[in-house]
Amino acid sequence: xxxxxxxxxxxxxxxxxxxxxxxxxxxxxxxxxxxxxxxxxxxxxxxxxxxxxxxxxxxxxxxxxxxxxxxxxxxxxxxxxxxxxxxxxxxxxxxxxxxxxxxxxxxxxxxxxxxxxxxxxxxxxxxxxxxxx
Numbered sequence: 449x450x451x452x453x454x455x456x457x458x459x460x461x462x463x464x465x466x467x468x469x470x471x472x473x474x475x476x477x478x479x480x481x482x483x484x485x486x487x488x489x490x491x492x493x494x495x496x497x498x499x500x501x502x503x504x505x506x507x508x509x510x511x512x513x514x515x516x517x518x519x520x521x522x523x524x525x526x527x528x529x530x531x532x533x534x535x536x537x538x539x540x541x542x543x544x545x546x547x548x549x550x551x552x553x554x555x556x557x558x559x560x561x562x563x564x565x566x567x568x569x570x571x572x573x574x575x576x577x578x579x580x581x
Contacts, residue, residue: 449554449557450579451553451559452512452577452578453512453513453575453577453578454508454511454513455512455573455574455575456505456506456508456573456574457505457572457573458501458505458508458571458572459571460501460569460572463500463501477525478504478507478524479503479524480525480528483500483528483529486499486531487500487503498569498572501567502567502573505572506527506537506563506576507524507529508574509563509575510527510541510576511527511545512576513561514548514549514552516548522544523544523545526545527545537565538561538563539561539563539576549578552578557581558580559580560579560580561577562576563575563576
């Protein structure tokens with residue numbers, strides 16, 4: 449059973465301008481420590497901005513799949529992109545985002561979040577599907 453879907457398309461240059469203007473203030477407001485660490489490891493390769501952009505898009509897409517956007521106690525830092533040992537991205541929810549997910553999940557079911565990320569500069573895309581199994 450599908451609980452929700454969401455997608456987000458973002459211009460990587462928008463994130464670059466925001467990083468130039470607000471720097472760590474923006475980063476620490478939006479991203480979990482593990483996300484920051486992953487992006488900063490890519491700084492020397494010049495792909496850190498796209499990494500931040502994809503994660504930003506994933507958070508937006510997830511908030512849409514939850515049906516709230518960033519309202520009703522759901523905050524950016526409640527949604528974190530993680531990667532498994534093979535590099536497959538997934539989402540970890542906490543706080544208001546986790547509360548919302550639990551309220552949407554039917555009794556006796558388990559919520560599973562699917563995430564797909566891609567970028568083709570200057571654009572980054574995230575798609576999220578939440579299902580109950």
